[in-house]
Amino acid sequence: MPPYTIVYFPSRGRCEVIRMLLADQGQSWKEEVVTLDAWGQDTLKASCLFGQLPKFQDGDLTLYQSNAILRHLGRSFGLYGKDQREAALVDMVNDGLEDLIRHRGQLFLRNYEEAKAQCLKELPGHLKPFETVLAQNKGGQSFIVGDQISFADYRLLDFLLNHELLFPGYLNDYPLLSAYVERLRARPKLKAFLDSPEHVNRPISSRLKI
Incomplete structure (x- = not known):
């Protein structure tokens, strides 16, 4: 079992x-x-x-x-970073995503189409912090924190993929995040x-x- x-x-x-x-x-x-x-x-x-x-x-x-x-x-x-510094950054990313997920949840409890439109309007500002953190780690060519995957990567990937269902193709406007998603998706077991x-x-x- x-x-x-x-x-x-x-x-x-x-x-x-x-x-x-x-x-x-x-x-x-x-x-x-x-x-x-x-x-x-x-x-x-x-x-x-x-x-x-x-x-x-x-x-x-x-x-x-x-x-x-x-x-x-x-x-x-x-999956929690290699030291306390990385663990703190992993927590920061996860907590930032938690704020957004709660915000999205409140939006979609109202009118669905209005919530979807507002979500799309807010998306650039909401994604910018994660682009910034990603770019600060090896120019955005690695994981969100450090050189190994963390639970924050799975959380961010889940968030980004859910938005792909809502707004197909939106990641084309975010090349750094788009490449990040493709790298994670290519991991054999995850794929x-x-x-x-x-x-x-x-x-x-x-x-x-x-």
Whole structure:
């Protein structure tokens, strides 16, 4: 039996980055899919520590909160920078993405088309900090921090790929980020996951149907 179990909705949401990381690290995991109807019955919600999913099992360790899960896996697989300086930068990138993801979530709870238009308008300003950090590391020709992949790379890749679904071709305007995405996508195990039907057919959000 795989040592890891992901309990989540039938969507990418907060868990696709975790799946990317595990796949790229050659790990297997079990999925327990929770439908919105089942979640609405409140029994499972009441059993979750913060009343939220994802829930993540690593052997006898149960974790909630997606960022805590990412940091745990980052430490487990050496994906947290090579020293304290790099770890701080990894945290900075991840926290910056967290702010954007929360902002996007609030937007899309309103009118979908209006939210999409605003998202596109804001995109250059929102991507600029990540372009800056990337450019500062070997001229943008490596990972977001240091010379080895970190959990922040998976988080940024997930963010950029989700926007490719919303705005096909938008990365053409961001050559540094576009090349970065292609480098990560070329990693064999990650490529196999990203090309899999499980990933391709999984919506970004089960609630918003995108």
